[in-house]
Amino acid sequence: MLTLQQALRRHPLPRLEARMLLQHVRPGLTHARLIADPDLLLSEAETSQFEQLALRRLQGEPMAYLLGEREFYGRNFRVSPAVLIPRPETEHLVEAALERLGQAPAQVVDLGCGSGAIAITLALEAAAWVVSAVDLSPDALQVAMGNAQQLGASVRFQQGSWYQPLGELAGFDLIVSNPPYIEQHDHHLAEGDVRFEPRMALTDEHDGLSCLREIIAGAPARLKAGGWLMLEHGFDQGDVVRQLLRSAGLQNVATLPDLAGLDRVSIGQMADN
Structure with a gap:
């Protein structure tokens, strides 16, 4: 398992992308919580999902496909x-x-x-x-x-x-x-x-x-x-x-x-x- 801080530092991803992936695997995780509670521990399932998504991103897969959505004209659309x-x-x-x-x-x-x-x-x-x-x-x-x-x-x-x-x-x-x-x-x-x-x-x-x-x-x-x-x-x-x-x-x-x-x-x- 990883803490938020460890997850952010684990892969050579842009910090914003790493944060977005963390918020995706742990719904409800706010930007403020990411900053205020860097030692928050991810569950085994969350850690595993984050690791898989991070590796896919490092291979070039678009963030929109990893997150499953993209904003268009002010609305979020599911994408695959x-x-x-x-x-x-x-x-x-x-x-x-x-x-x-x-x-x-x-x-x-x-x-x-x-x-x-x-x-x-x-x-x-x-x-x-x-x-x-x-x-x-x-x-x-x-x-x-x-x-x-x-x-x-x-x-x-x-x-x-x-x-x-x-x-x-x-x-x-x-x-x-x-x-x-x-x-x-x-x-x-x-x-x-x-x-x-x-x-x-x-x-x-x-x-x-x-x-x-x-x-x-x-x-x-x-x-x-x-x-x-x-x-x-x-x-x-x-x-x-x-x-x-x-x-x-x-x-x-x-x-x-x-x-x-x-x-x-x-x-x-x-x-x-």
């Missing part, structure tokens, strides 16, 4: 290796949707929903919206449905590839997606947290644009007049995504930067007949 870890950059997609549609009733779908972070956040932030979410992975949908239940969000989840489960005549005021957009040979796929995330949610195993092309091509038939398509993409894909949106006949095409000033979200609107 079946889904991408929600990232702050994706909050720009949510903000763009809320800014342009407001709180009026709307039909909304999130394609490739993963953990459900986008769809669930939209459903909670805009109570009048009817939100659907689609994902090809049954395991990802299980995570998303669990998050919706935990957070009290009303979202209709469907399993399938992009538009396939929605039918041909579905009419939406908003289609959003954060699809796989990393090129298959991009070195980032072998670095950092990305190494542990589901590859099928990261790359199209092609040029990084095939999923974006498919979503954009299918959008006009499924958007209502005045409806929006909003897509997250790579920092170097803004030009080509804008071209694809315009080629599909969408108007008011624009690319929105993230906090680093990089292209991150591109949007386009159906003509309002």
